[in-house]
Amino acid sequence: MSKIQAIRGMNDLLPDNSSLWQYLESTVAQCLQSYGYREIRFPLLEKTELFKRSIGEVTDIVEKEMYTFDDRNGESLTLRPEGTASCVRACEEHGLLYNQTQRLWYSGPMFRYERPQKGRLRQFHQIGVEAFGMQGPDIDAELLLMTARLWKALGISDAVTLEINSLGTAESRAIYKEALVTFLSGVKDQLDEDSQRRLSTNPLRILDSKNPNTQSLLIDAPKLEEYLDEDSHQHFESLRAILDCAGVAYHINTRLVRGLDYYGYTVFEWVTDKLGAQGTVCAGGRYNGLVEQLGGKPTPGVGFAMGVERLILLLQTLDKVPASVHQSPDIYILAVSGKASADNTKSVEAYALSIAEKLRERCPQLRCHSHCGGGSFKSQMKKADKSGAGIALVIGEDEAISEKLTIKYLRSDQPQQTLPTAAALDQLVNVK
RNA sequence: GUGACUGUAGCUCAGCUGGUAGAGCCCCGGAUUGUGAUUCCGGUGGUCGCGGGUUCGAACCCCGUCAGUCACCCCA
Numbered sequence: 001m002s003k004i005q006a007i008r009g010m011n012d013l014l015p016d017n018s019s020l021w022q023y024l025e026s027t028v029a030q031c032l033q034s035y036g037y038r039e040i041r042f043p044l045l046e047k048t049e050l051f052k053r054s055i056g057e058v059t060d061i062v063e064k065e066m067y068t069f070d071d072r073n074g075e076s077l078t079l080r081p082e083g084t085a086s087c088v089r090a091c092e093e094h095g096l097l098y099n100q101t102q103r104l105w106y107s108g109p110m111f112r113y114e115r116p117q118k119g120r121l122r123q124f125h126q127i128g129v130e131a132f133g134m135q136g137p138d139i140d141a142e143l144l145l146m147t148a149r150l151w152k153a154l155g156i157s158d159a160v161t162l163e164i165n166s167l168g169t170a171e172s173r174a175i176y177k178e179a180l181v182t183f184l185s186g187v188k189d190q191l192d193e194d195s196q197r198r199l200s201t202n203p204l205r206i207l208d209s210k211n212p213n214t215q216s217l218l219i220d221a222p223k224l225e226e227y228l229d230e231d232s233h234q235h236f237e238s239l240r241a242i243l244d245c246a247g248v249a250y251h252i253n254t255r256l257v258r259g260l261d262y263y264g265y266t267v268f269e270w271v272t273d274k275l276g277a278q279g280t281v282c283a284g285g286r287y288n289g290l291v292e293q294l295g296g297k298p299t300p301g302v303g304f305a306m307g308v309e310r311l312i313l314l315l316q317t318l319d320k321v322p323a324s325v326h327q328s329p330d331i332y333i334l335a336v337s338g339k340a341s342a343d344n345t346k347s348v349e350a351y352a353l354s355i356a357e358k359l360r361e362r363c364p365q366l367r368c369h370s371h372c373g374g375g376s377f378k379s380q381m382k383k384a385d386k387s388g389a390g391i392a393l394v395i396g397e398d399e400a401i402s403e404k405l406t407i408k409y410l411r412s413d414q415p416q417q418t419l420p421t422a423a424a425l426d427q428l429v430n431v432k
Numbered sequence: 433g434u435g436a437c438u439g440u441a442g443c444u445c446a447g448c449u450g451g452u453a454g455a456g457c458c459c460c461g462g463a464u465u466g467u468g469a470u471u472c473c474g475g476u477g478g479u480c481g482c483g484g485g486u487u488c489g490a491a492c493c494c495c496g497u498c499a500g501u502c503a504c505c506c507c508a
Contacts, residue, residue, distance in 0.1 A: 008499070060506055064433080082508085110508080115433075117502060126508055194505065210504080259507060269508095280508060307508030336466065377466045385468035396466060410468065 009114070009122025017312075019325045024154070024311060025107065028127050031150045035142065037103040037129060042083075042090040044109065048076040054085035054290055056261030058201050065112040079111035082260070083128040084287070084303055085294070091132065092296045101133035107308075119278030119310045129284075130303035132291070137235045140266045140286060140302050141242035147270060147282055147304070148248045154311070155320040156272075160281055162249065164239070164268040165256035167204075167224070168232035170289060173264065176227035177203055183221050190217060207255040218255075225254055235265055262287040266302065274317050275310060282306035328388025329369035330431055331359065334380045336396040351400040355393070355421070363429045385410060391431065393424075 006012060013021060029039070048068050055062050067079040080086055083106050091097050091104075107127040114120060129146075131139050144162065151157045167173055181203050188196060192211040199206065207224075209215060228236075243250055250268075258267050267285035275281070284304025291299035315321055335352035349372075356370045369387055371380050377396070384392040394406035394416075405424035408416040419427065 005499075065506075112507080114506065115504095116500085120507075124508070128508095205506095277503065277505095278507070283508060305508055310508060334467095376461095378468080379460085381466095381468040383468085392468075394467075398466080406467095408467070416467080 007122070009116040011121060011123070019327055020312060020315070020321055021308070023322065023325045024308065024315065025127070027153055028150060028306075029105075029107075031146065031153055032105045032129060035103070035146050037105045037131075040087060040090060040104045040106050041108075042086045042106065044080055044111075045077050046080055046086055046089065048078040050085050050089055050294070051078055051081060053293060054088070054260075054262055055082070059259055059261060061112065061259065065114055067111045067113060081112045082110055083108075083126060083305060084130060084260075084262075084290070087128070087130050087303075088291055088294050088296070088301070092291065092294060097132050097291065097296060097299050101131070103129075103131050105129045117278065118276050119307070119313060121309060125308035126305040127308060128303060128305040130301060132299055132301045134302070135288075135300045137239040137266070138242065140235075140239050141246070143284070143302060143304060144239075144243060144248060144250075144268065145246055147306075148246075151270070154315065156311075156314055156318055159274050159314060159318055160270045160272045161251060162268060162270055163251050163253040163256050164243075164266065165224075165253050166228060166232055166236040167257065167264050167267055167285070168228040170264055172227050172229045172232060173204075173224075176222065176224050179222045179227065180204070180206075184217075187217050202259075204257040205259065207257055223254060232265060239266060258283070258285060262290040262293065264288055268304070270306075272314060275313055278310065280307070281310045281314060326388075327367065329367040330389060331366065331368045331391045331393050331428060332384035332387045332389035333368060333370045333393045334377070334384060334395055335371055335374075336377045336380060336394075337374070348395060348397055348400045352395040355395065355405065355425075358425060359428060362425065363432055366429070366432050391428070393428070 048066070051066060052062055057063075061081050066081050068076060069078075071077050087104060087106060091102060096102050105128065108125065109123050110126050111123055113122060116122060129143060131143065144164075148157070148162070151160055168176075181199060184191065184195075184199055184203065184206065188199065190213065191199070191206070192209065192214050195206045195209050195211065195214050204224075206214065207218065209218075240250075240252075253269075256267055256269060263285040265286040265288065268283065269280050270282040271279045272281055273279060282304055284302070286300070286302045288298075288300045290301060291297070333352055333356050335349045337348040353370055356368050359366055359368050369389060371383065375383075381392065390409065390411050392408040392410055394408055396406075399405055399418070403421050404418050405421055406416060406418045407424060407427065
């Protein structure tokens with residue numbers, strides 16, 4: 001019988017790594033909440049139409065990366081490839097955008113059918129942030145300041161750089177797009193294959209092509225910034241002023257465009273060179289037309305998402321995993337019964353387990369690991385040592401009969417002591 | 433979707449020009465009957481990713497397939 005394997009690109013999170021994830025998630029949540037952002041949760045599954053209308057029909061995500069299928073009623077559903085669309089849908093559906101602003105965040109798995117590689121999976125996890133109802137560059141800046149603070153909290157500030165750009169309004173972008181296509185069509189045969197294809201589908205994306213030849217052709221191409229209207233310019237300048245004032249460094253990358261159609265005005269990416277080809281760790285931008293596109297009243301929005309796997313990878317490669325995430329128990333409780341433990345009601349195991357309960361009751365944050373499954377004294381001691389616990393609480397027949405406990409310090413020179421239960425508990429509770 | 437490289441014990445890997453598998457770590461047990469990390473001794477564990485083919489004989493050669501890695505692409 002062959003073994004069933006996990007689906008390609010969908011990883012298990014093993015216990016050795018889960019505490020690092022918890023650390024990251026709680027650090028992020030704490031940071032976002034300190035800015036007044038509140039968590040929203042929505043389903044993993046949505047009507048396919050939602051993503052087609054928001055992300056854009058001709059984007060790669062919609063064209064070839066979505067997990068789409070018909071449910072039993074024949075309705076086309078899609079496993080969410082990103083969070084913004086669902087977030088807007090949920091807000092609209094519950095009137096969260098009616099005459100009010102919202103600062104929201106969410107966290108969870110996203111699904112894209114891509115070839116897996118470092119920092120890229122088919123089921124991957126994002127923590128996303130969206131701010132609705134605010135027009136000005138101040139909220140764009142707040143998001144950026146917030147992420148900068150977060151990198152500081154995680155200790156990865158030195159490894160990430162901020163790139164920003166302005167895509168302007170849909171109208172100015174359309175005019176620019178025409179000019180760009182006209183220019184590039186003239187040199188079409190010199191473009192790389194992918195860029196030739198994008199000329200008709202998504203010409204803006206040619207700007208961030210990695211092909212050096214294509215990049216050299218772009219030097220003489222029309223520049224997006226020259227096509228921006230006055231309002232876009234002002235918005236971008238104000239954003240820059242706030243960042244300057246706050247001391248957040250950035251690069252203006254005029255080639256920075258994004259793969260989702262709904263972005264306009266501000267776009268940005270936090271990138272690192274420590275992760276190989278998938279170096280974008282956090283990215284987003286403004287999407288003033290999206291709410292309306294999905295059937296709501298015109299409502300400005302800005303947001304971003306960060307890739308959890310990539311941040312985890314970054315923490316690991318930079319050796320920024322705090323020691324506290326390697327949780328070992330504080331106390332390892334042995335239960336060594338002799339050969340003849342006649343009295344079941346007061347076996348060594350029962351006594352040891354009841355002591356553990358008392359400890360947890362007195363001191364809930366104490367991590368007590370009760371040894372279960374018997375074994376020799378020696379093997380239990382070995383496990384106590386291996387567990388990383390600072391203290392082995394030795395409970396054998398002597399202790400059970402005399403209602404005493406033996407405290408042995410595994411990582412310090414303090415002598416082992418045997419005390420009456422009450423006194424021993426007092427001492428153990430003070431460990432934390 | 434394209435390309436390159438890889439797939440041997442739970443983990444990290446060795447295995448010469450083809451002769452049906454080995455090390456280290458881990459785990460378990462022992463070295464005076466209740467005291468851990470060192471040392472010593474012993475032990476468990478693999479249809480060599482899977483399926484075909486070539487051959488007297490395949491972990492090794494060939495084809496296919498699945499998976500992993502990295503890059504393209506895409507993006508978080």
